[in-house]
Amino acid sequence: MANICQIKNVADLVSEARRVYRETFDGDDANVAVCAPGRVNLIGEHTDYNEGFVLPMALPMVTVIVGRKISGQKCCVVTLTEAADEPRVVDFDLPNELTPLLRGQPNWANYVKGVVQHYRAQPIPGFRAVITSSVPLGGGLSSSASLEVATYTFLQQLCPDDGDQVAKAVACQQAEHTHAAVPCGIMDQFVSVLGKEGHALLIDCRHALTGSEYPTRRKQCEEAAAILGKKSLREATLQDLDAAKDRLDSVTYRRARHVIEEIERTAQAAEALKKGDYREFGRLMVESHNSLRDNYEVSCPELDELVAAALEVDGVFGSRMTGGGFGGCTVTLLQAHATEKAVKRIQGGARAQISSERSRKHFTDNPQPLCPYTDLEGEVNTIRACSSSPPGVGF
Numbered sequence: 001m002a003n004i005c006q007i008k009n010v011a012d013l014v015s016e017a018r019r020v021y022r023e024t025f026d027g028d029d030a031n032v033a034v035c036a037p038g039r040v041n042l043i044g045e046h047t048d049y050n051e052g053f054v055l056p057m058a059l060p061m062v063t064v065i066v067g068r069k070i071s072g073q074k075c076c077v078v079t080l081t082e083a084a085d086e087p088r089v090v091d092f093d094l095p096n097e098l099t100p101l102l103r104g105q106p107n108w109a110n111y112v113k114g115v116v117q118h119y120r121a122q123p124i125p126g127f128r129a130v131i132t133s134s135v136p137l138g139g140g141l142s143s144s145a146s147l148e149v150a151t152y153t154f155l156q157q158l159c160p161d162d163g164d165q166v167a168k169a170v171a172c173q174q175a176e177h178t179h180a181a182v183p184c185g186i187m188d189q190f191v192s193v194l195g196k197e198g199h200a201l202l203i204d205c206r207h208a209l210t211g212s213e214y215p216t217r218r219k220q221c222e223e224a225a226a227i228l229g230k231k232s233l234r235e236a237t238l239q240d241l242d243a244a245k246d247r248l249d250s251v252t253y254r255r256a257r258h259v260i261e262e263i264e265r266t267a268q269a270a271e272a273l274k275k276g277d278y279r280e281f282g283r284l285m286v287e288s289h290n291s292l293r294d295n296y297e298v299s300c301p302e303l304d305e306l307v308a309a310a311l312e313v314d315g316v317f318g319s320r321m322t323g324g325g326f327g328g329c330t331v332t333l334l335q336a337h338a339t340e341k342a343v344k345r346i347q348g349g350a351r352a353q354i355s356s357e358r359s360r361k362h363f364t365d366n367p368q369p370l371c372p373y374t375d376l377e378g379e380v381n382t383i384r385a386c387s388s389s390p391p392g393v394g395f
């Protein structure tokens with residue numbers, strides 16, 4: 001299959017950021033450039049914080065940071081990404097034992113500050129940096145995790161840590177918890193650190209060190225696990241759930257049902273992918289979407305429409321929403337020959353939504369919906385989200 005379309009390549013992003021760095025910092029040049037990818041989740045949604053399986057892959061869309069170390073305790077960071085009405089330049093002092101670096105304004109800088117605070121080889125030196133990205137902001141493709149991981153990688157260049165990749169992902173997740181106030185699971189940071197081109201990464205989140213609507217879903221899952229007498233929903237079966245049905249309200253029952261079935265689906269999907277059984281993989285994707293729509297209630301009419309549009313095309317195996325939900329993107333698995341037709345149909349479906357009042361703003365901001373596509377080589381790496389296990393054990 002042809003490669004991803006309409007996306008700026010890394011070299012162009014780096015040279016754009018370096019140019020802005022020179023302009024901003026009086027002709028000084030950056031001497032460090034790093035990048036970290038966004039992700040698409042193939043299957044296993046809202047299972048990571050329930051100690052289940054997830055199966056994401058890294059995207060060729062990346063966040064790039066260029067910069068250099070400076071003397072003193074000050075940092076200055078510039079962003080070129082669309083930061084709505086927020087200032088694009090931020091200055092802050094490095095944290096020390098007495099004065100932590102706290103969250104504040106602008107919002108985008110909290111991801112950087114969080115990683116500075118949680119970086120594992122303190123003290124770090126002062127620095128100047130420019131950020132740019134090809135990961136769409138707020139599109140459900142983990143622009144935030146890619147910014148966190150890029151920031152961590154940038155700091156590794158200035159002040160190396162011990163190189164523990166799993167601890168790096170966990171530090172970035174902590175940054176999101178404390179500085180963006182999102183109690184996310186480990187999936188996005190893990191795949192941004194450990195994903196390999198063309199490979200899905202099966203992550204077993206059982207051992208993960210984890211701690212609006214997203215927090216509500218998370219709380220409902222924890223409540224359901226407690227009522228079932230389990231440490232997490234990973235320990236529960238459908239039989240356990242049904243046996244406890246009269247002790248659960250109907251919403252909590254449906255939330256738990258999604259998670260228990262989705263964990264099993266993700267394990268089955270990874271097996272199907274290893275065997276090259278794309279038809280089965282696609283079937284599981286559609287089941288996943290339906291459960292996210294009906295049981296977990298994190299889809300929306302626009303995502304449902306895009307999935308339905310994709311499924312009409314011959315050669316499409318499956319399609320589903322990807323990421324946390326309430327908007328964002330869908331992911332579709334298809335035969336290479338069907339790509340052009342599917343892209344047209346999905347873009348047509350997106351345009352049809354422009355007529356709906358609720359979607360107008362979104363599609364005005366993005367008049368031409370992107371439909372990038374890439375190869376999936378049927379390779380699966382697997383990893384346990386456990387700080388003592390070796391990363392990236394292939395099978």
Ligand code: GAF
Binds near residue numbers: 185
């Ligand atoms: C967001 C979170 F950041 C992930 O940890 C995961 O829970 C996902 O939503 C849903 O699968 O991307």
